[in-house]
Amino acid sequence: MFPNQFDYHRPTTVAEAVGVLQQNPDAKVLAGGHSLLPAMKLRLAAPSALVDLSKVEGLTGISTNGSVVIGAMTTYAELRDSAALKAALPIVPETAYHVGDPQVQAVGTLGGSLAHADPSADFTAVALALDASVKAVGADGDRTIPAEELFVDLFTTSLAPDEVLTEIHIPAATGRTGMAYEKFRHPASGYAVVGVAAVVSVGVDGTVAQARIAVTGATSKATRATAAEQALVGKPLSADSIAAAAAVANQGLELNGDHYASAEYRAHLLGVYTRRALERAAASLG
Amino acid sequence: MVAAQEAPAKLVGQPLKRREDPRLITGAGNFLDDVKLTGLCHAAVVRSPYAHARIVGIDAEAARRMPGVVAVFTGEDLAEVNPLPCAWQAGNVQNNVNTPRLLALGEVHQVGDPVAVVVAESAYLATDAAAAVEVSYEELPVVVDARKATEPGAPQLHDNAPNNVVMNWTCGKEAAEVDAALAAAPVRVNQRVVNQRLIPTAMEPRGSIGRYDEGTGEYTLWATSQAPHVHRLLTAAFVLGVPEQKIRVIAPNVGGGFGSKIFLYFDMPLVLWLSKQTGRPVKFFEDRSENYLHTTHGRDHITDIEVGAEPDGRITALKVKTWANLGAYLSTIAPGIPTTLYGRMVAGCYKIPNIHVDVTGVYTNTAMVDAYRGAGRPEAAFVIERVCDLVAAETGLDPAEVRRRNFIQPEDFPYDSGIGMLPYDSGNYELALDRAMENVGYAALRQEQAARRANGSRKLLGVGLSSYVEVCGVAPSKWIGLAGEGWGAGLWESANVRVHLTGKTVVTTGSLPHGQGHETTFAQLVADELGVPYDDIQIEHSDTQGTPFGFGSYGSRSLTVGGTAIYKSVAKVREKAKELAAHLLEAAPEDIVFENGKAFVRGTPDASKTIQDLALAAHVAYDLPPGMEPTLEATTFYDPPNCTFPFGTHVCVVEVDRDTGEIDLLRYVAVDDVGNVINPLIVDGQVHGGIAQGLAQALYEGAVYDDSGELITGTMNDYAIPRARMVPTYELDRTVTPSPVNPMGAKGAGEAGTIASTPAVANAVIDALAHLGVRHLDMPLTPEKLWRAMAPKTG
CATH class of the missing domain: 3.90.1170.50 (Aldehyde oxidase/xanthine dehydrogenase, a/b hammerhead)
Incomplete structure (x- = not known):
C-alpha cells in the first residue's frame, strides 16, 4: 500500500524527460500509472524516481491523415471515443472499450501499455496485427521500432532505459481490410486470458492478400500466429479458410497455464477466438 | 407549537432514498482512515x-x-x-x-x-x-485442505487438537437410524460437494x-x-x-463488512x-x-451427501458429513457457524423425516474462517438445493416438482424440522415457487431447452431453481446461549427513544449500520409509530458511549431484533404521552386516543395535544400528573421469542457456449418473502447485492491456496468479485408472509439474495449440461471446468 521512497520529476519536454532518465538509471517513466503504481504499492517495483509525462507537450492526439499517428499519452477513452479512428481503424476504439473499466480507460494510455508489455494486455496484440511501430526518443535522437521488435519478453521491451516512447504509427490499410479483436476476459483482472487481433486484407481477386493475426494473454509476450496467417493468404476468406486458420492458431506457440486457465484450455480458446476474430473481420469487410 | 393539520402519509412501505447516502457517497462521511488525531x-x-x-x-x-x-x-x-x-x-x-x-x-x-x-x-x-x-x-509442514488435515500423518497445527480437529458435532437422528432409512429408499444418490472458500471483500x-x-x-x-x-x-x-x-x-x-x-x-x-x-x-x-x-474468510466446506427418496421424488433420508475448514485458529464465533447455523438448516424448505448431520471443524494453515454473508445458511441451502436437483435427475422428475412434493405446507407452521433449529415461524413456499416459475416463463424455457438440445445448438440452455429458507434475527438468548447452542452470551438488542423538549426525537440503538441504511429504515418506523416528522428523527448508533448495549449487526437481525426494541420503546413513549395528555385534557387515560402524533379524547380530535406539546410539557415538568417523572423517553431491552425465517424461490437462466464453456446469464428472477417491508428500495438493494455475491461464488469467485499455504488469489487481480458488467438485470418480486415473531411482521432481508443465488446459478449451469450426463460440478463453475465436462468421454 505504501511504496518505497522515490523522487518525482515532471518535465515539460521530451528532451528534459530523457535528461532525467539519463541521470537516474533506476527511474521509471510514469504515463497513466495503472500498472506501475500498484506494482510500487505492492513493493514489486521500487524505482528511484518517476518521470511523469503528463505535462510534456505534444504527446497526445490522434492523426488519421493517411497513416495513423497516435500520441503515446493518448488515453484509452480518447481512442474509444474517436470518430476518426472508428472510421479508419475500428479495431482501435473497439479494443479500447474492452480495456479494464471506464476508470482505467479514462487514465490509462496507449504508449504506457505498449511500453509496459504486459503479456495479457490488449493493445500489444492489436499493435502487432496492425503492423504498428513506435517512435522512441533518446539522448541520440529518435528511432522507429516495429511492434514486432518492441516486445522482447514478459514486461520487457527493446526500449533503452533512457528512451521515451512518444508516438505510435500505424500504416494506412490497403484495399479491402477487415479487422477485429476478440477477448476472453479474466473475471478478476479484466486482462485477456486469450485475446486475438486479426487484420485481413482482401485483394481484387477476392483472396486474402495479407493476414496479420496476433495473440495475447496466452503467451509470455504478444505474438503473431503465423501458421494461422499462412493458412489464409491466397485463399478466399470463407468459413473453410477461417476454420483452417483457427485450427492452427496455436501452432508454434508456447502457451501459459495458471490456476484459472490451463495451457491446454488456452490452446483450445486460441482456436475458437481466432475463428471469432476472423469471422468478425470478414463481416467488417463490407 | 404548530400542530400538523393533516394526517401524515405513512412512511412504512415507502421506497425512501437512504438519508445517509449523500454523506457516504460524496466523501463527507467519516470512515476510519479519515479519523485524524x-x-x-x-x-x-x-x-x-x-x-x-x-x-x-x-x-x-x-x-x-x-x-x-x-x-x-x-x-x-x-x-x-x-x-x-x-x-x-x-x-x-x-x-x-x-x-x-x-x-x-x-x-x-x-x-x-x-x-x-x-x-x-x-x-x-x-x-x-x-x-x-x-x-x-x-x-x-503445511496442510490447507480440511479433509487431508484430519488424515493420519497430516501436519499438526496445535498440541491440543489431535488430527487438527476442532470439534465433532452432530444433529438430527442417530446415524444408524438414518442409514436404515437410506437402505430402505428405492432411489439413492451419493455426492460430494465442495463449497469453496470466499474472501468477504468489504469495500473498506x-x-x-x-x-x-x-x-x-x-x-x-x-x-x-x-x-x-x-x-x-x-x-x-x-x-x-x-x-x-x-x-x-x-x-x-x-464501509461494508459482510460479517467480517x-x-x-x-x-x-x-x-x-x-x-x-x-x-x-x-x-x-x-x-x-x-x-x-x-481478515477472516467464509464458507470452505467439503460435504459428502447421501440421500434416499421415493420414485415420486419425496426425500425420505438425508445424511450429511461435512468437513468445515476453520483456518489456523478459531475466530470469534467460528464454531457456531457450521453447527447451529448450517447443520440445523440443512432440511431447507422440505419435510424430510430422517436427517443426520455430522460436522467436523478442522484447523488448517490458512486464514481463519468465520461468518460471511449468510454464515452457514448458504452452505446449507447449497447442499439441500443440490440434493433436490440430484433427486430430480435420478427420478426423471422436473426439479420444480421435486421441490413441490417435499415442501413444508402453510398449515404446518410453526414447523419443527427435527434437527434442533427453532420452529420455522411462517411460510408459503409453494406460492413463491409458483410466482417465480410464472415470472420466468418456466414451461416455455423447458420447451426451448428441449428444442435446442434436439437441434444440436451450440448454445446450451440451463434453468436453475433454488427454493430457500433461512434463519434470521438470531436471538432467543435462552436457546442460543451457553447451555444450548454454545453462544457465550445473550443475543437481545436494546434501544432508547427520547423525544426532546423541542419535539425532536433521538433514537439510540445498539444496532448499527455498515451500509444497510439503518438511519432511514428506523426513522421511517419511528415516524409512523410516534407521529413525529421524519426529518425530526435522528438515529444515533455505533458508539458505546451514549448507546445502550447491543450485540451488533449481522444475521439480518437489526430490524427484527433491534428494530423491535425501537418499536417497543416508541410504544412506551406513546403510553406515557397518553397519560400526560389525559392529565392535561382532564380526561381518563383510557379515554385518550393517540393517532398520527396527536393525543385527544375519543370523539373530540380537534382538542388535541401533539406529541411536541406533550414533549414540551414533559420536559418543563411544572404540570405533570402525580408521580410522573419528567421527560419523554423509554428504553427497551428486547429478547425475541423466536428467530425469523425468510424464504423464496430464485430462478436463473443461463446459456453455456458449447465450444468454450463460457456462461451468459440470460435471466435472473427472484421471488423473496422477507415478511412485511419497511423500505422496499433498501430491501431491493440488499437483494441485488446478495444475488451478485452469490452468483459470483457459483461462477468465478474463490480463494485458492497452494500446497505451501500461499494464497495465490491474494490480490484483486486474481480473486474475482462481481463487477457491474458481470451481473444480469434482476427481475425481483415478493410475496408477503408476515412473521408472527415481531410486531412489524418483518423477517429480515440482508442475506436472502446470497443464500438463494449460489444454488440457483449452479443448478442452472449444471442443468445446461444435464443431457450430456453431467450431474454435479464443483464451484466456481469456470469455463474451463465446463469445457472439460462437455468434452467427449474417451476410454
Whole structure:
C-alpha cells in the first residue's frame, strides 16, 4: 500500500524527460500509472524516481491523415471515443472499450501499455496485427521500432532505459481490410486470458492478400500466429479458410497455464477466438 | 407549537432514498482512515511469509534505529497479554480451542500471521521499518485442505487438537437410524460437494485506532466494527484485563463488512496496548493484501451427501458429513457457524423425516474462517438445493416438482424440522415457487431447452431453481446461549427513544449500520409509530458511549431484533404521552386516543395535544400528573421469542457456449418473502447485492491456496468479485408472509439474495449440461471446468 521512497520529476519536454532518465538509471517513466503504481504499492517495483509525462507537450492526439499517428499519452477513452479512428481503424476504439473499466480507460494510455508489455494486455496484440511501430526518443535522437521488435519478453521491451516512447504509427490499410479483436476476459483482472487481433486484407481477386493475426494473454509476450496467417493468404476468406486458420492458431506457440486457465484450455480458446476474430473481420469487410 | 393539520402519509412501505447516502457517497462521511488525531502514530505489522513455521529469532534493532520509528514490539513483549477469545463454541461438544495471540509467540500457523509491529511517525516510515525487521524461521509442514488435515500423518497445527480437529458435532437422528432409512429408499444418490472458500471483500478494509488517556486511564478504540459493544466487552474482560467502563469503542462510518467485521481481531486490543506503551494514539489500517491474507474468510466446506427418496421424488433420508475448514485458529464465533447455523438448516424448505448431520471443524494453515454473508445458511441451502436437483435427475422428475412434493405446507407452521433449529415461524413456499416459475416463463424455457438440445445448438440452455429458507434475527438468548447452542452470551438488542423538549426525537440503538441504511429504515418506523416528522428523527448508533448495549449487526437481525426494541420503546413513549395528555385534557387515560402524533379524547380530535406539546410539557415538568417523572423517553431491552425465517424461490437462466464453456446469464428472477417491508428500495438493494455475491461464488469467485499455504488469489487481480458488467438485470418480486415473531411482521432481508443465488446459478449451469450426463460440478463453475465436462468421454 505504501511504496518505497522515490523522487518525482515532471518535465515539460521530451528532451528534459530523457535528461532525467539519463541521470537516474533506476527511474521509471510514469504515463497513466495503472500498472506501475500498484506494482510500487505492492513493493514489486521500487524505482528511484518517476518521470511523469503528463505535462510534456505534444504527446497526445490522434492523426488519421493517411497513416495513423497516435500520441503515446493518448488515453484509452480518447481512442474509444474517436470518430476518426472508428472510421479508419475500428479495431482501435473497439479494443479500447474492452480495456479494464471506464476508470482505467479514462487514465490509462496507449504508449504506457505498449511500453509496459504486459503479456495479457490488449493493445500489444492489436499493435502487432496492425503492423504498428513506435517512435522512441533518446539522448541520440529518435528511432522507429516495429511492434514486432518492441516486445522482447514478459514486461520487457527493446526500449533503452533512457528512451521515451512518444508516438505510435500505424500504416494506412490497403484495399479491402477487415479487422477485429476478440477477448476472453479474466473475471478478476479484466486482462485477456486469450485475446486475438486479426487484420485481413482482401485483394481484387477476392483472396486474402495479407493476414496479420496476433495473440495475447496466452503467451509470455504478444505474438503473431503465423501458421494461422499462412493458412489464409491466397485463399478466399470463407468459413473453410477461417476454420483452417483457427485450427492452427496455436501452432508454434508456447502457451501459459495458471490456476484459472490451463495451457491446454488456452490452446483450445486460441482456436475458437481466432475463428471469432476472423469471422468478425470478414463481416467488417463490407 | 404548530400542530400538523393533516394526517401524515405513512412512511412504512415507502421506497425512501437512504438519508445517509449523500454523506457516504460524496466523501463527507467519516470512515476510519479519515479519523485524524493529534500526535497520531502508524502501526505496520511484520507478517509471516510461511504458512507454518517456528520463529527462531527476531532482530528488530535495525528497524528501531530507522528515522521516525517510535517503537518495535514482538510476540515476546506481549506474552502476558491474553489471546483473543472464542465466544461461540459448538454446543454440547468438546471444542479444542486455539485462538490467535495479538502477535504470534513461538510458532506461526498461516501466511500473514503477525509476528511483530512497528510504530512510526507515518505509515510510510512504519512500512519501511517493518520491512527491516529480520525474522528467522524454521519451516514446518503445511496442510490447507480440511479433509487431508484430519488424515493420519497430516501436519499438526496445535498440541491440543489431535488430527487438527476442532470439534465433532452432530444433529438430527442417530446415524444408524438414518442409514436404515437410506437402505430402505428405492432411489439413492451419493455426492460430494465442495463449497469453496470466499474472501468477504468489504469495500473498506479493516482497521483500528487506539488512544490511551493517561489522565483518566481511559482507552478509546475507533474500529471498523459491526459490534462495538461486544468488542469493548471482549477487549476489556478477555484480552487486556481493563475495566469495561474504561474502554470506549466507536465505529465510524463502516464501509461494508459482510460479517467480517463482527469479530475481535488482534489489532483492536493491540492499538490500545501500543498507545499505552508509547503514549501516542496509534492507527493500524490494513491494506487490501493484508485484508485478503488475514481478515477472516467464509464458507470452505467439503460435504459428502447421501440421500434416499421415493420414485415420486419425496426425500425420505438425508445424511450429511461435512468437513468445515476453520483456518489456523478459531475466530470469534467460528464454531457456531457450521453447527447451529448450517447443520440445523440443512432440511431447507422440505419435510424430510430422517436427517443426520455430522460436522467436523478442522484447523488448517490458512486464514481463519468465520461468518460471511449468510454464515452457514448458504452452505446449507447449497447442499439441500443440490440434493433436490440430484433427486430430480435420478427420478426423471422436473426439479420444480421435486421441490413441490417435499415442501413444508402453510398449515404446518410453526414447523419443527427435527434437527434442533427453532420452529420455522411462517411460510408459503409453494406460492413463491409458483410466482417465480410464472415470472420466468418456466414451461416455455423447458420447451426451448428441449428444442435446442434436439437441434444440436451450440448454445446450451440451463434453468436453475433454488427454493430457500433461512434463519434470521438470531436471538432467543435462552436457546442460543451457553447451555444450548454454545453462544457465550445473550443475543437481545436494546434501544432508547427520547423525544426532546423541542419535539425532536433521538433514537439510540445498539444496532448499527455498515451500509444497510439503518438511519432511514428506523426513522421511517419511528415516524409512523410516534407521529413525529421524519426529518425530526435522528438515529444515533455505533458508539458505546451514549448507546445502550447491543450485540451488533449481522444475521439480518437489526430490524427484527433491534428494530423491535425501537418499536417497543416508541410504544412506551406513546403510553406515557397518553397519560400526560389525559392529565392535561382532564380526561381518563383510557379515554385518550393517540393517532398520527396527536393525543385527544375519543370523539373530540380537534382538542388535541401533539406529541411536541406533550414533549414540551414533559420536559418543563411544572404540570405533570402525580408521580410522573419528567421527560419523554423509554428504553427497551428486547429478547425475541423466536428467530425469523425468510424464504423464496430464485430462478436463473443461463446459456453455456458449447465450444468454450463460457456462461451468459440470460435471466435472473427472484421471488423473496422477507415478511412485511419497511423500505422496499433498501430491501431491493440488499437483494441485488446478495444475488451478485452469490452468483459470483457459483461462477468465478474463490480463494485458492497452494500446497505451501500461499494464497495465490491474494490480490484483486486474481480473486474475482462481481463487477457491474458481470451481473444480469434482476427481475425481483415478493410475496408477503408476515412473521408472527415481531410486531412489524418483518423477517429480515440482508442475506436472502446470497443464500438463494449460489444454488440457483449452479443448478442452472449444471442443468445446461444435464443431457450430456453431467450431474454435479464443483464451484466456481469456470469455463474451463465446463469445457472439460462437455468434452467427449474417451476410454
